[in-house]
Amino acid sequence: MKRMIVLLLLAFPCFAFSQYILKEGYISLEANENVHRDFTFKNLRIYPLLGGNEFQAAYSDVGSFTNLQEALENEKVIISEKGGAVLQTAGYNNDELLDENYSIQQMESRQATEQDGDVNALYIENVSQDTVYLMAGEVVKGGKQDRVLASDRVLPPGSGKVELPVFCVEHGRWNYLSSPAGFSEYFSVSSNSVRGKAVKEKNQYEVWEAVAEVTDKQGAKSGSGTYTALQDAIDYTKSLEEYSNYFNQQLKQLDDCIGFVGVTGDRIIGCDIFATPGLFAKQCDNLLDAYITEAISEGEALSINDKDVFNYLNEFLSDEASQEEVVRAKGMEFKHKGRKLHVNTY
Numbered sequence: 001m002k003r004m005i006v007l008l009l010l011a012f013p014c015f016a017f018s019q020y021i022l023k024e025g026y027i028s029l030e031a032n033e034n035v036h037r038d039f040t041f042k043n044l045r046i047y048p049l050l051g052g053n054e055f056q057a058a059y060s061d062v063g064s065f066t067n068l069q070e071a072l073e074n075e076k077v078i079i080s081e082k083g084g085a086v087l088q089t090a091g092y093n094n095d096e097l098l099d100e101n102y103s104i105q106q107m108e109s110r111q112a113t114e115q116d117g118d119v120n121a122l123y124i125e126n127v128s129q130d131t132v133y134l135m136a137g138e139v140v141k142g143g144k145q146d147r148v149l150a151s152d153r154v155l156p157p158g159s160g161k162v163e164l165p166v167f168c169v170e171h172g173r174w175n176y177l178s179s180p181a182g183f184s185e186y187f188s189v190s191s192n193s194v195r196g197k198a199v200k201e202k203n204q205y206e207v208w209e210a211v212a213e214v215t216d217k218q219g220a221k222s223g224s225g226t227y228t229a230l231q232d233a234i235d236y237t238k239s240l241e242e243y244s245n246y247f248n249q250q251l252k253q254l255d256d257c258i259g260f261v262g263v264t265g266d267r268i269i270g271c272d273i274f275a276t277p278g279l280f281a282k283q284c285d286n287l288l289d290a291y292i293t294e295a296i297s298e299g300e301a302l303s304i305n306d307k308d309v310f311n312y313l314n315e316f317l318s319d320e321a322s323q324e325e326v327v328r329a330k331g332m333e334f335k336h337k338g339r340k341l342h343v344n345t346y
Contacts, residue, residue, distance in 0.1 A: 019055075019320050020273060020317060020320065020323065020340060020343055021317050021318065021319060021320065022310075022313055022314060022317040022318065023052075024052060025052040025053055025054040025055065026051075026052050026054060026055045027049055027050070027051060027052065027055060027258070027273070027317060028049070028050045028052060029047055029049060029261075029309070029310060029313060030047055030048045030049070030050060031047055031306040031309060031310060032306075035047055035048070038250050039247070039250055040302060041242075041243055041246045041247065042242075042243065042295070042299070043264045043265070043295045043296075043299030043300060043301065043302065044243060044247075044262065044263075044264055044291060044292060044295035044299060044302075045262070045263050045264070045302055045304075046247060046251075046260040046261065046262050046263075046291065047260055047261040047262075047263070047306075047309055048251065048254055048257050048259075048260050049257065049258055049259040049260055049261070049271075049273055050254065050256045050257055050258065051256050051257075051258040051276070051277060052256075055258075056256070056276065056277070059275040059276050059339065060276075062275055062276060062279075062336075062339055062341065063131060064131070064278060065130075065131050065132065065133035065154070065278075065279060065282060066128070066130040066131065066132050066133070066282075067132070067133055067135075067282045067283060067286075068132065068133070068134050068135070068138050068140075068149075068186060069186040069286065071126070071128070071130065071132045072140070072183075072184060072185070072186045073186065074128075075127075076126065076127060076128035076130055076132065077124055077125060077126050077127065077128070077132055077155065078124070078125045078127060078182060079122055079123070079124045079140060079142075079143075079164070079182055079183035079184075080122065080123045080124075080143070080181075080182045080183070081118070081122060081123070081143050081144060081181075081182075082118040082121040082122055082123050082163065083118070119145065119167075119168050119204065120150075120165060120166060120167060120168075120204065121163050121164065121165060121166065122143070122147060122163075122164045122166050122183070123161045123162065123163060123164065124155065124159075124161070124162055124164045125155075125159060125160060125161045125162065126155035126156065126157060126158065126159040127158070128157060128158075129157045129158070130157060131154060131155070131156055131157060132154070132155040133152075133153075133154055133155075133279065133282070133283075133341075134149055134152060134153045134154070134155065134164070135149065135152050135189070135283055135287075135342065136149050136150055136151050136152050136195060136198065136199050136332065136334075136344070137149065137189045137190050137192075137194070137195030137198065137199070137290060138186070138187075138188070138189055138190075138286070139169060139186075139187035139188060139189070139190050139227060139228065140183040140185065140186060140187065141183065141185040141186070141187050141228055142177075142178070142181075142182060142183035142184055142185055143176070143181065143182065143183050144173065144174045144175055144176060145168045145169075145170040145171075145173055145174060145224075145226075146168070146169050146170040146187070146226050146227060146228050147166035147167065147168055147169060147170075147183070148166060148167050148168075148169045148190050148194060148195065148198050148207070148227070149164065149165075149166055149198075150165040150166055150167055150198045150199065150202065151165050151199070151332070151334070152332070152334035152341070152342055153334075154336045154341070167197075167198045167202075167204055167207040168204060168207070168208070169190065169194065169207065169208075169211050169226060169227035169228070170224045170225060170226035170227065170228070171208045171211075171224070171225045172222075172223060172224035172225045172226075173223075173224035173226070187227075187228050187231070188286045188289040188290075189283075189286045189287050189289050189290040190211075190227060190290060190293075191210075191214050191289075191290055191293035191294050191297065192262075192269050192270045192290050192291060192293075192294045192346055193210045193213070193214065193294060193297075193298070194207060194210045194211055194214065194227065195290060196210075196270075196331075196346040197209075197210045199331065199332050199344070199346075200330075200331065200332075200346065208225075211225065211226075211227045212225060213297075214227070214230070214293065214297050215227060215229055215230060215233075217297045218230055218233040218235070218236040218296070218297065219233055219235070219236075220232060220233040220236065230293070236293075236296060239292075239296050240289065240292055240293070240296065243288070243292040243295065243296070244285070244288055244289065244292060247288055247292075248284070248285060248288065251284060255277060256277055257277055257280060257281075258273055258274050258275070258276065258277055258279075258280050259271065259272045259273035259274055259280055259343075260272065261309055261312070261313065262291035262294070262295075263302065263304045263309065264294065264295045264298065264299040264300060264302065265299065265300030265301065265302065265303060265304070266300075266303045266304045266308075267304065268304070268308070268309065268312050269291050269294045269295070269346075270290075270291070270331070270344065270345055270346040271312070271313065271331075271343075271344065271345045272287055272342070272343070272344050273342070273343045273344075274341065274342050275339065275340060275341045275342070279341065279342075316330070316343075316345065323343075327343055327344075327345060330345040330346060331343070331344040331345035331346050332344050
């Protein structure tokens with residue numbers, strides 16, 4: 001009996017230290033005048049979240065990861081269409097998708113044909129010796145349609161073909177544009193409004209609507225209505241670069257940063273937290289694009305109170321007992337080998 005008590009006591013610190021909670025030694029919120037000065041640019045403010053000593057110690061053995069962008073650029077993963085007959089819907093334009101009277105039923109009844117492929121699933125294979133981390137919201141270009149990833153995933157070395165849940169972010173194309181016909185180009189992380197629809201609502205039509213709203217506001221029109229047309233919107237890309245350069249420079253000064261909360265006007269855009277500073281650093285550059293795009297498209301002059309940000313975080317970081325339920329309602333959490341690697345809320 002005494003031996004069992006000792007073992008439990010030894011195990012408890014490991015369990016406690018692994019918690020995603022707002023508490024000294026675990027996760028702390030940077031909310032002060034320095035944040036207002038250093039982490040505010042135009043319509044966007046980010047509140048860095050720092051991992052304490054106990055938190056970092058608990059996750060020090062999770063290993064290192066190659067992100068999707070690196071993996072694609074260095075041909076460490078192969079992404080391909082998944083075969084099978086599915087309903088393919090095409091031919092919408094931005095005006096129709098933005099028209100509140102243009103219903104989901106009308107979308108369903110528009111040009112629908114059976115094609116070889118699967119809109120909401122791809123195959124991915126890790127052909128390298130790296131461990132590759134994929135994050136929901138990342139957009140890949142190519143195939144028969146550009147897609148956004150619908151969930152996080154870790155691919156072990158030599159994974160073999162794995163099915164990858166996705167949503168289409170290019171509603172007007174269903175053909176290959178290049179050879180070879182796979183997905184060889186990484187775009188970035190989609191705006192929070194788009195990835196929120198993919199992760200929370202899991203509804204293809206709502207994803208298309210969100211894509212149309214973002215691209216229309218930035219004047220990024222294309223024949224296929226693709227989200228990636230944003231790369232050709234001159235004013236948008238200029239603003240994106242300005243925001244990105246500013247925040248990346250500030251964040252690089254924080255060695256213990258594991259995530260942040262993003263806000264604009266009087267509202268919270270969302271929050272992303274990772275298990276280690278290294279994993280956050282891998283995702284940070286592209287992740288910022290999701291928040292910056294939201295600030296450019298929907299942003300307003302900042303008026304939010306720090307207390308509102310703390311209350312938002314405290315709702316799901318006060319204790320782990322209720323965390324899973326709250327996070328599921330507001331976003332997602334991803335576990336790998338029983339360890340929580342990423343928590344995201346909107």
